[in-house]
């Protein structure tokens with residue numbers, strides 16, 4: 001299954017955000033197939049083909065596009081538009097509100113918290129809206145909640161001793177064994193190894209409860225912990 | 227030691243300027259010397275709410291840029307001699323504020339007053355960042371609705387990472403001020419309730435200010451509500467909040483809907 005990149009206008013800002021994200025997680029794309037979902041771009045967006053070349057120059061392997069407007073020149077070169085996928089693809093979170101003029105400085109508590117042991121990151125405060133924590137090397141434990149509009153991405157599992165109201169993305173570097181645990185499920189999105197569910201897909205009976213999520217094949221499973 | 231307090235929110239129109247005026251006046255009414263500083267350059271409001279708009283000669287930008295002395299720009303309140311205003315400029319834009327200039331002015335204000343209260347503009351841009359930059363204490367003004375709560379969460383993250391205190395590895399003191407709280411609508415589930423907001427933001431509660439016509443009236447006559455209707459529910463909430471800021475321990479009361487005899491008899495079924 002492919003990763004899905006969904007660029008938004010204005011493209012230069014979005015690219016700056018992507019660069020910042022890639023600087024923090026350099027191996028994120030590592031030859032993985034990527035699908036470009038262009039549906040969010042206004043029809044008048046200039047030079048979409050040039051933008052796609054820019055992605056390739058960053059080492060991103062584009063295997064197809066989705067939602068391209070017929071008037072855009074040169075986009076066909078990137079593969080035929082995919083039909084609307086039956087299964088969700090692999091989402092990539094791009095930090096919101098990127099300041100002009102360069103990649104954003106992470107608003108702590110990002111990477112400087114001391115690891116409790118190699119390969120794990122402990123964060124002993126809530127992750128606030130707009131903050132993004134990326135830890136590729138292993139598990140992330142949060143002693144608090146992940147706020148709405150905040151996100152945690154981990155190479156391994158994610159443990160949250162509070163509510164997940166934003167996004168939790170586990171198994172970042174291709175680890176289908178990763179899991180997500182939380183005290184209270186109110187998440188906007190959960191993903192493991194690229195398989196994701198948004199709030200709308202989650203079973204209503206689990207919302208607000210202590211939950212774990214894991215993968216069985218290409219399907220995300222969830223169950224109450226209490 | 228002087229304390230610098232920022233009144234901030236992320237979201238616009240939630241009651242920052244109203245709260246700056248009311249808390250500033252309440253602290254002054256309790257005897258402290260207070261200056262309220264308008265950081266909303268280009269959209270100044272605090273002078274109107276304080277009833278000082280006709281007395282503005284110099285403003286924050288003039289002082290930041292060294293074109294006027296602090297003493298020339300400060301406006302002393304006509305009702306409370308220990309309350310002053312440093313107005314914003316209505317004609318300039320935020321780029322005229324420099325970090326060095328702001329630091330110098332805050333430093334000078336700290337020598338003259340017990341409390342320096344900065345009224346932040348909405349948003350997360352330069353103006354809001356400069357308003358919070360030198361704060362020791364933050365009052366996060368929030369309305370009981372999801373968009374306001376999420377924006378406050380975002381601002382709390384910035385208070386914990388982008389202020390001078392945070393950069394020195396110290397903790398900035400943060401308080402939640404829930405404003406425009408409508409007990410009737412909260413009871414009917416049309417607004418978030420207090421517990422929901424507190425759980426999401428997980429910072430201590432400074433007070434709950436009810437939705438009130440007295441606040442509107444106060445801003446129309448150019449007076450902090452604690453001066454114009456000191457016995458009303460909104461003013462009392464602000465007086466209690468000011469005391470908590472000064473370190474007193476007072477229980478927070480959740481405003482209740484005043485019910486008539488019949489509806490009290492029948493509880494929630496009558497409506």
Ligand SMILES: Nc1ncnc2c1ncn2[C@@H]1O[C@H](COP(=O)(O)OP(=O)(O)OP(=O)(O)O)[C@@H](O)[C@H]1O
Nearest residue numbers: 238239240241242243244348406436437438441442
């Ligand atoms: N408790 C209250 N009851 C009724 N009206 C209120 C209350 N608090 C504030 N208001 C009204 O809400 C409006 C916005 O308030 P205010 O200007 O203080 O918000 P602000 O956060 O400073 O806005 P901005 O982000 O534009 O600076 C004003 O009209 C004010 O009178």
Ligand SMILES: [Mg+2]
Nearest residue numbers: 242243266271
């Ligand atoms: Mg204001």
